Amino acid sequence: MARPKTTLLQGTLDLIVLQMLQAEPTNGYDLTIRIQAVSKDVLNVNAGSLYPALYRLEEQGLIRAEWASTAKGRRAKIYSLTAAGRRQLNTERETWARFSGALAAILRTS
Amino acid sequence: MRIIDRFMGWSRSIFRRDEVEREMNDEMTTHLERAKERLMARGMSEADARVQARREFGNVGVLQEDARDARGLRLVPELLDDVRYSLRALAHAPAFTIAAALVLGLGIGASTAVFSAVDAVLLARLPYPHDEQLVRVFEQNSPTNRWTLSVVDYQAIERYGRSFSSVGALRGNTVGVSAGRDAERLPMGYVTAGFFDALDVTLRAGRRLSRADEDPGAPAVVVAGYEYAVRQFGSPTAALDQIVTIDGEAHRVVGVLGASDARLAGRAADLWPVMRRTIPTRRGPNGLFVIARIKPGISIAAARRELDAISVRIFPDWQAGFQDKIARLTPYSLRDVIIGNADRPLALFSAAVALVLLIAVSNVASLSVVRCLRRWREIALRSVLGASRGRLVRLIITESIVLATIGGAAGIAVGWVGLELLQKYAVGIARLDTAHLDARALIVALVVSVVAGCAIGIVPAMRLFAGDRGDGLRDGSRAIGDGKSTDRIRSAFVAAEFALALPVLAAGALLLVSVMHLQNVDPGFDPRGVSTMTIGLPSSAYRDNASIAGFWTGLAAEATRLPAVKAAAFGTAMPPNDFGNNNNNFDLVDSPVPPGGAQPSVSWAAVTADFFSTLNIPLLDGRLFTATDTGGARPVVVATKAWAKRYYANRSPIGRELISGGCTACPHTVIVGVVGDVTFDGLGMPREALFSPLTEGWPAQLYLFVKATAPQSIVARGVRDAVRSANPIAAMGPMATMDDAIYNSVAAPRNWATILVAFAAAALVMAAVGIFGLLSYAVALRRREIGVRMALGAPSGRVVASMVGGGMRFAIVGAIIGLGLTVMSSRWLRGSLYGVSAIDPPLLLAVTAGLLVVALIASWLPARRAARIDPVEAMRPE
Numbered sequence: 001m002a003r004p005k006t007t008l009l010q011g012t013l014d015l016i017v018l019q020m021l022q023a024e025p026t027n028g029y030d031l032t033i034r035i036q037a038v039s040k041d042v043l044n045v046n047a048g049s050l051y052p053a054l055y056r057l058e059e060q061g062l063i064r065a066e067w068a069s070t071a072k073g074r075r076a077k078i079y080s081l082t083a084a085g086r087r088q089l090n091t092e093r094e095t096w097a098r099f100s101g102a103l104a105a106i107l108r109t110s
Numbered sequence: 111m112r113i114i115d116r117f118m119g120w121s122r123s124i125f126r127r128d129e130v131e132r133e134m135n136d137e138m139t140t141h142l143e144r145a146k147e148r149l150m151a152r153g154m155s156e157a158d159a160r161v162q163a164r165r166e167f168g169n170v171g172v173l174q175e176d177a178r179d180a181r182g183l184r185l186v187p188e189l190l191d192d193v194r195y196s197l198r199a200l201a202h203a204p205a206f207t208i209a210a211a212l213v214l215g216l217g218i219g220a221s222t223a224v225f226s227a228v229d230a231v232l233l234a235r236l237p238y239p240h241d242e243q244l245v246r247v248f249e250q251n252s253p254t255n256r257w258t259l260s261v262v263d264y265q266a267i268e269r270y271g272r273s274f275s276s277v278g279a280l281r282g283n284t285v286g287v288s289a290g291r292d293a294e295r296l297p298m299g300y301v302t303a304g305f306f307d308a309l310d311v312t313l314r315a316g317r318r319l320s321r322a323d324e325d326p327g328a329p330a331v332v333v334a335g336y337e338y339a340v341r342q343f344g345s346p347t348a349a350l351d352q353i354v355t356i357d358g359e360a361h362r363v364v365g366v367l368g369a370s371d372a373r374l375a376g377r378a379a380d381l382w383p384v385m386r387r388t389i390p391t392r393r394g395p396n397g398l399f400v401i402a403r404i405k406p407g408i409s410i411a412a413a414r415r416e417l418d419a420i421s422v423r424i425f426p427d428w429q430a431g432f433q434d435k436i437a438r439l440t441p442y443s444l445r446d447v448i449i450g451n452a453d454r455p456l457a458l459f460s461a462a463v464a465l466v467l468l469i470a471v472s473n474v475a476s477l478s479v480v481r482c483l484r485r486w487r488e489i490a491l492r493s494v495l496g497a498s499r500g501r502l503v504r505l506i507i508t509e510s511i512v513l514a515t516i517g518g519a520a521g522i523a524v525g526w527v528g529l530e531l532l533q534k535y536a537v538g539i540a541r542l543d544t545a546h547l548d549a550r551a552l553i554v555a556l557v558v559s560v561v562a563g564c565a566i567g568i569v570p571a572m573r574l575f576a577g578d579r580g581d582g583l584r585d586g587s588r589a590i591g592d593g594k595s596t597d598r599i600r601s602a603f604v605a606a607e608f609a610l611a612l613p614v615l616a617a618g619a620l621l622l623v624s625v626m627h628l629q630n631v632d633p634g635f636d637p638r639g640v641s642t643m644t645i646g647l648p649s650s651a652y653r654d655n656a657s658i659a660g661f662w663t664g665l666a667a668e669a670t671r672l673p674a675v676k677a678a679a680f681g682t683a684m685p686p687n688d689f690g691n692n693n694n695n696f697d698l699v700d701s702p703v704p705p706g707g708a709q710p711s712v713s714w715a716a717v718t719a720d721f722f723s724t725l726n727i728p729l730l731d732g733r734l735f736t737a738t739d740t741g742g743a744r745p746v747v748v749a750t751k752a753w754a755k756r757y758y759a760n761r762s763p764i765g766r767e768l769i770s771g772g773c774t775a776c777p778h779t780v781i782v783g784v785v786g787d788v789t790f791d792g793l794g795m796p797r798e799a800l801f802s803p804l805t806e807g808w809p810a811q812l813y814l815f816v817k818a819t820a821p822q823s824i825v826a827r828g829v830r831d832a833v834r835s836a837n838p839i840a841a842m843g844p845m846a847t848m849d850d851a852i853y854n855s856v857a858a859p860r861n862w863a864t865i866l867v868a869f870a871a872a873a874l875v876m877a878a879v880g881i882f883g884l885l886s887y888a889v890a891l892r893r894r895e896i897g898v899r900m901a902l903g904a905p906s907g908r909v910v911a912s913m914v915g916g917g918m919r920f921a922i923v924g925a926i927i928g929l930g931l932t933v934m935s936s937r938w939l940r941g942s943l944y945g946v947s948a949i950d951p952p953l954l955l956a957v958t959a960g961l962l963v964v965a966l967i968a969s970w971l972p973a974r975r976a977a978r979i980d981p982v983e984a985m986r987p988e
């Protein structure tokens with residue numbers, strides 16, 4: 001709790017979700033935990049923005065959802081990437097790399 | 111793929127809404143559970159953990175809304191809510207709902223009925239493959255004068271025609287038929303093999319006719335209609351090889367048509383016996399209905415040129431009996447022939463219906479504005495409480511569409527009744543009997559309902575954007591719809607409604623009066639106590655003229671001996687309308703038509719001498735027929751006074767001669783008498799007719815006329831027994847009185863009058879609702895002003911009068927314009943009227959007065975409400 005939380009940059013949540021799901025299909029709750037863990041607690045993804053993002057991506061056909069039972073016997077919805085999602089991830093990754101590279105270059109000039 | 115996936119996802123969202131919602135709930139509950147467990151694992155109490163998990167999660171309700179939005183889900187529940195709300199709101203305003211549904215129902219129903227009629231009559235193709243290749247061949251000497259073909263013509267086309275893949279002929283006749291049981295009279299279509307081939311009809315069972323069946327010596331065969339086959343033998347296959355006695359000759363059934371082929375090429379018949387080939391001895395007689403299929407790639411114009419050449423080629427061979435040198439065999443598209451001139455009345459109907467629909471929509475839109483005005487406070491309140499404009503507009507439009515759908519349902523009922531009405535009364539329009547309200551008609555009704563609903567909703571919805579909604583709370587009545595321009599448009603609509611209703615009403619009334627006049631026209635004969643029926647002899651049983659003559663003369667004697675029968679006679683035609691079945695051309699010997707010209711044609715009946723006394727037609731000059739008038743070297747005729755006057759002016763025609771039927775080789779026919787005027791061409795038509803004596807040649811089928819003092823049923827029984835004892839298989843039609851014949855002869859104009867009056871009634875209802883809506887609106891709008899006036903002492907009668915006057919102004923303006931339209935359109939009616947002028951001042955005055963009385967009542971009902979306004983209540987600040 002001591003570390004400052006960074007708010008998400010506009011449009012990056014989709015990229016994060018796609019990237020995480022490519023690594024491993026998972027459910028919504030584990031996804032929030034994992035994002036926090038991977039970003040070393042810097043990024044705190046609110047459930048209130050995660051679920052709409054998941055539904056939107058599912059609607060766009062980038063991810064698909066399946067009901068499955070977890071180890072504890074709970075019903076959970078497991079999200080995974082579709083082929084279109086994979087393509088989308090690749091393009092967004094490139095866009096992001098170009099953008100952050102450019103941004104870094106700008107910040108170096110001072 | 112992606113599009114399909116997305117569509118599937120969306121449709122799943124829509125159609126399995128509950129399931130999707132449940133899944134969403136499940137998922138979020140799971141999330142909360144696990145977050146709570148995690149917090150508890152860190153040592154938090156369960157209650158704290160639940161609160162904390164919730165807090166981290168955010169607002170569940172908002173989240174679900176957002177999630178639904180992401181799925182495009184919110185529209186549906188809201189729409190259902192809107193519909194539910196609309197239904198509730200409409201139920202609270204029954205008067206408005208009923209009036210609107212009635213008006214819309216009339217509009218939508220009329221469109222649906224007329225669409226079905228137009229669809230069946232004008233748009234549908236003929237049920238034969240490549241119907242564009244089918245033609246009917248006429249003989250014609252001018253575009254307006256065309257007639258049927260003769261055997262000579264048919265055989266010439268068959269022999270010389272290169273443009274056609276097949277040619278077929280049909281001769282219609284009603285004859286006695288029996289298949290083991292009692293003989294019945296049924297319509298026959300005697301056809302050649304080419305008739306089925308040209309149409310390329312598919313039989314239900316058995317085979318078509320073949321060329322070999324047409325050979326003079328071949329065994330008689332028949333193709334049965336589906337209905338006859340099932341009625342008589344149980345099934346199409348059971349009918350095959352059965353024997354049917356048609357006109358006394360045994361025919362073997364070789365084929366059975368499909369159930370949908372009750373008509374072929376527009377002609378109805380129960381049985382289709384083979385027409386055998388004959389060797390003609392002269393060009394006539396005509397009466398063949400000839401159709402042909404043009405070979406692919408050949409145009410009708412080319413076929414027409416070829417038929418022209420054939421006409422010229424055969425002319426010299428038969429010139430002795432047929433001298434019309436300019437007559438040509440001419441092909442017409444079969445489809446056009448069958449549709450005939452039905453396109454004009456149907457186009458008229460379509461225009462009328464479009465108008466009715468437009469008026470209906472504008473009326474309901476106007477009512478709808480009034481309703482919104484009354485609900486203005488409610489709408490304003492909703493708006494202030496945060497409903498978005500879009501949401502409010504959607505609410506209004508939804509309500510309009512719900513209303514229009516109710517109207518549409520009513521419209522389907524109206525459409526069903528309307529189509530029945532059309533089919534019953536619009537007689538003479540081919541193929542109308544095949545029209546029915548099918549899925550497409552219902553789709554039309556639905557589309558019209560939804561479009562009408564949007565149109566109705568848009569007017570009040572637009573008002574929403576025009577005014578500041580805050581006004582609604584301050585002043586309950588001023589914010590909506592008091593733009594001068596919309597008022598003017600609405601008033602103009604009401605005036606237009608009256609302007610349009612008047613000509614329709616006037617036309618209906620004129621036609622009705624005309625029909626009444628027609629029915630009262632002196633038919634030239636005395637129908638009292640006279641009954642008539644058709645009797646047909648099996649021609650096979652009476653091969654020679656003497657035996658046929660024996661049958662008829664014997665029957666006449668037998669009939670006169672019946673109790674209460676005063677006179678009996680026979681004739682080939684029945685007055686007052688024989689529908690041109692017995693026309694013949696003639697040429698006066700002392701003033702012949704120039705060579706090549708068309709000879710005059712007239713209704714020409716063969717009758718017994720007793721015909722005139724039975725029907726009480728007076729002899730005016732010369733003599734009636736005698737037993738010695740048996741044709742041979744000296745055929746005779748009796749003319750009506752009108753005929754004599756037309757061709758001989760004031761001179762006596764007695765002893766003058768004429769050439770009958772263009773037969774120059776035959777002996778001349780002598781005019782021996784003149785009788786009182788009687789018509790075979792319809793009441794109100796010129797009463798020109800010629801009569802020949804039946805003793806010159808008895809046909810196998812005749813009308814019997816019996817004058818009796820006893821009730822018709824008793825006479826009918828006696829006559830039937832007499833006919834049966836003379837010949838058990840003679841076929842008899844039903845017996846009718848001559849009064850019935852007169853009544854039925856004006857069926858067509860009466861039917862058109864009925865349809866027009868129905869239209870006029872609809873137009874009147876529209877106009878009445880229009881003015882009602884206009885005044886309701888005005889009263890609602892001027893509530894406060896009226897309250898002030900009444901508080902200042904204006905008597906309520908005066909207030910009502912001023913409101914009514916406001917409404918009547920538009921009705922009167924409309925009526926004046928309507929009178930102008932009536933006068934302008936009067937020429938359309940002129941040809942269809944009898945005994946009344948197309949511009950009949952007293953009638954027009956009466957119709958206009960009736961219209962204004964309706965307007966007065968429709969104005970008074972809402973104006974009365976003005977008088978009930980409580981001044982204190984109306985002026986109280988709100």
